[in-house]
Amino acid sequence: MRMYRIRRLAALLVLLVFVAVYALDAPGLRAAVLTAQVSPAFIKLFHGAAATAVVLFAVTALFGRVYCAVLCPAGTLQDIFFRLGRRLKLVRSRYMRVGNAVGYAPVMVLAAVLVVAGYAHALVLFEPIGWFGRLTAPLLGAGKDIVLGTQNILGSFGAVGTGLVVAVGLLVVVPLFFGRRFCSHFCLAGMGLGLAGALSLRRIRLDDSACVSCGKCESVCPAQCIDSKGKRVESGRCVLCFACVPSCPTRALSYSAETSPQRRDLLAGGVSLFGAAVFFVARAFSGAVGASGKGSAGVIPPGAGRRSRYYQECVGCQSCVVACPVGIVKPRESLIAQPELNYDLGYCQYSCTQCTLACPTGALAPLSVADKQTTRIADTRLMPDRCVVLTEGTACGACAEVCPTHAATMEDPGDGTPTRPVLYPGHCIGCGACYHVCPATPRAFAISGLAVHERALPMREEGEGLEVDAGEGGLTDFPF
């Protein structure tokens, strides 16, 4: 009972911390907290940083899936709704005779298909922290919008679409009926830790001499990994919630050291290791061939560098989405939701690097302000025939007004008609400002995201203007 309570309290505290860091305007802190998650830790292996992954793996090998029990906010959310489901008598929890092998098999097949078909970036759909982000970020965002009055409620929800709906399905609705189905069937982190979990030194053990096969433990087990008839626990799937221990009327269940691992444990562990390897190789492969997101013209955020690498390393946690002060970093409308910049909602602020600082995996490399200001993330095209200066003959200049690098500028045609826009693409960083503010319908600017970000020239210093010779000490003549 004690372990059960301690674990529950710890998990709730961690969940609260996660909700807090997603609500706070502190991208660095959020990135730091997220770094201790399994998904970012595995991605960091690509950068040669193995420390966090090794620690998580070692803890699991010693004590079982502590990560799933306490550290994973998506896991705790599922526990909460599993509990609710039991209260509402929705759950009919029984042992599932699937084992790790069968449990994760469909995902492995799906992963292989996706990689072969060139959609390796869809692996993001199996990252638990991604689903937590897809659920939390839009809800907190909408809450903020309501409190601060920065947007109407429909506007807040409108931009999130499928991601939120599926996240609610996976983390709220499914657990009401089936507990932690996500963790035992779809979760990359769970699969990755499965081997260590199946062979862990300490684990939930069932004393078959004391067990009367009453099935009470089965009904409280969110992982559905206890076989009360066969009198055994599948440790690879056990998420270490400790609910079964106090539920047992004969005290047959205990958390204790396992001295003689069985053959089937080894098998289960081996399969999950294979699964983790499939994902790892798939991710590496997706980066190597650069097949991901081919044909997409979406604008990937500053710091992403290369579309294929970005897709390979983004775990979909939505930290950058939360970080963007103008709310233009948004998950793509399709289910595969690596965030992109939506210039219909606003444009990328010239001196802002918040999204790049918010990333826990390095999918967005942290940029200095100077770096960001010369990083071209999209190609911009000016179509003067759509511009109101030419179609209406009236002054505008909205694009030049907002262009932070003066790549878009107004030049005097010299015939008494209003100044006209000109684009110097070398200085353009693709921030979308000109596109966003252009009043023409259709807009006189078109933006397409770059698959590989480029280095832009620094801000244009020359430009047309009103020459004034003020000298050092200011003007000497009065204007009247």
Add this chain to the structure above:
Amino acid sequence: MDRRDFLKAAAAAGLGLAFAGDMAGAPGIRNRRAAAGEAPARPDAPADIVAVRNGEPEAMFDLGIAAMGGIGRFVKPGQTVTLKVNVSWDVRPELAGNTHPGLVDRVVRRCLEAGASRVYVVDHNIENGQRCYQTSGIGDAARSAGAMIAPAEAERYYQSVPVAGKILTGAKVHETILGADVLVSLPVLKHHGGAGMSGSLKNFMGAVWDRRYYHRNNLQQCIADFFAVRKPDLNIVDAYRVITQNGPRGGSAADVAVMKMQILSTDIVAADAAGARLFGRSPDSFGHVKIAHEMGFGEIDPSRLVARRITA
């Protein structure tokens, strides 16, 4: 209550000094008199337009407003004041994209000293508002001086009003612009790639929700049309640092000239006409200045008002 009573007493004393000027100081009356060719009543009468040069923005404001009869001429005890500043850009004060923060601080303090019950600072920022207020220094300046920064990034802060303009026939205008007892325009003077120049008239594009409408439907005309809604009671044009090219955002030191000037005026068109001349241009070479004058929103020749020139 003690502090408030003290401020009220102080403001009342200042008001007494400025009383004679106040009676004759309604802009409309003054303009008509000037237009009729009458000489100003007294050489020391409160000015309706003042140019101050060669000082720091704060000191130039104090000199300028004194020449206009003191802040008490415009702000009466208990009134609410809205300062329409220009804080469109996420740039540092040296780059002159926004109103000088020290000037904002000084004007807020003077309004409160005159007994204003509340001072709002407002702008419909173009770049992210939080970043603009922070980087420009205007957020800290306004708050420490005692003003409230009016939220302006959501449509719900804007109210639909009819506009008796030629093209602009309705607009969503920020509630503090419509609701304040006293409206003060506090722009920074600058070059503008589309409108030619940006001064006090152009400043009020940041009072409406839908800027795109202006750009789509004859920018120069729409800028002028707005003043059928309301004209500011006082215009303070910051020309200390001025963007002379690549305006209105600028962003580089090469875009900025140090003019060390300030124009104060009851007449919004005259204020911008003076601004135009600081650029060495004829006021009617800027479409919106010319149109605003033709629509009767003000005098395009500053010398037709009671004018004063001050060297700090």
